Amino acid sequence: MSAARLVIRTTIASPNPVFTLMSGCTLATTSASAPASESAADMVFTFASPSEDFYNQAKNIRQIDVYTISGNMGILAHHAPILNVLKPGVVSVFESDENTKTIFW
Template sequence: MALAFRGALRSVARRLQVRSYADAPKGDEMALTFAAGNKVFYDKKVVKQIDVPSMSGAFGILPKHVPTLAVLRPGIVTVTENDGKISKIFVSSGTVTVNDDSSVQSELNSAGNEKVSIHSHIQKQKSYAFAAREVCLAETSYQDGLPKAKAQAAIAVEVAEEIVKAASG
C-alpha cells in the first residue's frame, strides 16, 4: 500500500514540475505610469515609445520589450504618445521598470529631485545649472577631504550639466 502511494505521489509531482515561458504581452500596447513624489505625469496611459537615460546607457522601450529594471541618471526622458505627440521631461534620478505585460513604471526620488518640463523655464534652468555648478565646485574645494561632500558635489555637477544640455538642445 505504501509503495503504491509513493508511486502515485511521484507521478503527480512530475506532472506539477512543468516549466513554462512567460506570457506574451497582449497586443502592441504599452501602459506607462510615470510619477514623482509631487506629480503624476502619466497614469497607465498607453504610449508608443519611451526613451530613458540609465546608468548603463540610454535605451528605448517599445511594446513587448524584455522585462528590465534600470536606475535613471540625470537626463531627458522622451515619451512618444500614440497620436505622435512627443513629451520631453528632465529627470535627475529614479528608476524604470519594464514588466512582462508591457507595462512600464518610472519613479523619481522626491527628496529634492524634481522633474522639470524642458519646454518651460529654459532660461531659469540655464541660470540654475550655472549656479549649482559654481556652488558644487566651491564645496569641493573647501571640503576636499570629505568623500561624502565630494560625491554630493559630483552628483550635483552631473545634474547641472544635464540641465544645461537639455535646455540648450
C-alpha cells in the same frame, strides 16, 4: 541627484506589470506574455514623482526613452526584462499620435 522618488510603470493591457522604473536609482523590468495581436499602442504607462503625476495609466504611448548609466534606453511594449540604474536627465515619451513630450527629472 534629488532624493525624490520617480516611478515609471508600463503594462500591456493585462494586470501583469511589464516595466517598473524607480530612481533612487534602480531600473527593473519583468516580462509578461501577451497575445501577438496586441500592438505597441496597447502599452499602458504611468510616470510619477512624489509631487506630480506626469502620466497615469496612459494608453496612447508607443515608446519611452530614458537615460541609464550604461547609455540611453528605448522601451517598447513587449520588451525583454532588464535591470539598470537611472541617471538624471530627460525622459522622452513618444505618443501614438506622433507627439513627443520630454520631461526633465
